[in-house]
Amino acid sequence: MLAQRTALFKSSGTAAARAAAKAAADAGKEIVDLTAGEIWSSLAPNVRDGAIEAIQKGINRYTDTIGLAELREALARKVSLDTGQLWQPDEIAVTSGAKQALFNAAMTLLNPGDEVIIPSPYWTTFPAQVMIAGATPVFVETRSNGYVPRIEDIKAAVTERTRAIVINTPANPTGAVYDVQTLVAISELAVNRNFWIIFDECYGDFVHGRRTHHPIVSLVPEVRSHTVIINAFSKSLALTGWRIGYLAAPKDVVIAVKALQSHTTSNPNVIAQHAVLAHLRRDDGVYQANLRSQLASARQIGLGVLASLKRVPVPEAQGGFYFYLDLSELLKKSATGDAETADEVVNALLSEAGVAAVSGTAFGDPSGLRLSYGIPPQMLEAGLSRLVEFLNAWK
CATH class of the missing domain: 3.90.1150.10 (Aspartate Aminotransferase, domain 1)
Incomplete structure (x- = not known):
């Protein structure tokens, strides 16, 4: 059974x-x-060298549940640079890939009976994790608008039970890049109606033509207290098999994520952590x-x-x-x-x-x-x- x-x-x-x-x-x-x-x-040379160095030093023990302190410091600097806002290490959690970061967000933010707005087409894991958390996905169709949701359609989907919206830009599977006006409107709606934005930017390094990727908190600073940023190195460093990702969120969310992760995977792979840390320290782009x-x-x-x-x-x-x-x-x-x-x-x-x-x-x-x-x-x-x-x- x-x-x-x-x-x-x-x-x-x-x-x-x-x-x-x-x-x-x-x-x-x-x-x-x-x-x-x-x-x-x-592999990126810095990643390869960082992993080899860690192995040669005999590194094989637990780290802090949500990652090495030095890695969280480096990621806080990275997110600060990306968003134009100052982030602290205690607002960062390192995870076993973006999927765990998303799962952590779902399990720490959602209650049974909550609703989560998800633009459709969507990455298959988004609604699955919402349902695992006991919440209900509410889909907003985007096909007729170049795969970017209309703000009026999002507003129509908001109810008293709305707890979050998932924004994935550039989007998997469609490749759509959200424009500034849409992101600003979503931010203002989240602040006014008091719900979370789960902002998945795992493909943010790959934007083509005249399009630009905009971290949502850089556009509307007030939305930061309502936002969980999800990212990983799986795409940007071609490290899908290494399972190393992170989230950036308000401190109380990170505290809850740490408690949850301590009962699931504990810390992410220690060699992958050191490899990514070496890259962040030595990266020349x-x-x-x-x-x-x-x-x-x-x-x-x-x-x-x-x-x-x-x-x-x-x-x-x-x-x-x-x-x-x-x-x-x-x-x-x-x-x-x-x-x-x-x-x-x-x-x-x-x-x-x-x-x-x-x-x-x-x-x-x-x-x-x-x-x-x-x-x-x-x-x-x-x-x-x-x-x-x-x-x-x-x-």
Whole structure:
């Protein structure tokens, strides 16, 4: 017999897509995998050296539950620089990736019966963690507005039970970057209606074209007391497997997070902590600049290939490293006249074209398709070329 809460969620849709791609490859098929939310890159030299130095020093013991004091000091300086406001180490908690930071926020801020506004399409973990905490996700559709929520739609979703809103910019899966006006309006609403903003900026280092990423507390300083900032090094330093993230929040939130984390994972991996600390101390910006250049080049290659799509709009891909396709026109009717979903496209794409993608159903959007361009350019071009040929022939 399982606990009742297990009926509220299922395994991550993105993880399931990765698993399907791996199973097809293990079966001997030639697969181009466009599912993963990570960048194919070598380690940052400072990260590698910091990890090796820690190992050579024999570092293998517990740290403080929410991270090394020196790392929290370095992160406080980083967040201060990013936001233009002074942050203290006791307002920082280091976590085992952004997922734990988000889980900590959900479990320390939400009560059973609370409501949390989540713009849709959304990263699959957002509503799952809200429900684990006993709260209810309230979705606000964004498809008709370039995947950025309208403030009037958010206002309409606010009730007496609203406890928080999740803002993810640049957004996974859509790549949408929130504009200043929207962020300011959300901030003012949160202050006036007294609810939390859970601000996930894990893709903040990757914004393309003329777009700019704006940390929300830098726009409206008053919203700081209502905000939990979520970030990680998984994307910005291509360290997904190292599981090292952090949150910045009011001191009382961090105290509660520390107590919770002491009963879950305790401290994050000590070698990963020392590795990231070494990077923060020695960082000259070269590695991140090269990573951004790599993604910018891949994005241009991908957009060039996707420009040949006939019944699917070419995505804007404003931020992050995903192309998010709107398959609405493609899926209006099948040959039998029945409506289809992106699940069917994804399954056929994998079996017939050897391309793995993530269906938008994982993100609350049965007409969407997420494609990662964090892979090597030759593989990306080959995979997208197959995809375009396949979708253009879809009937």
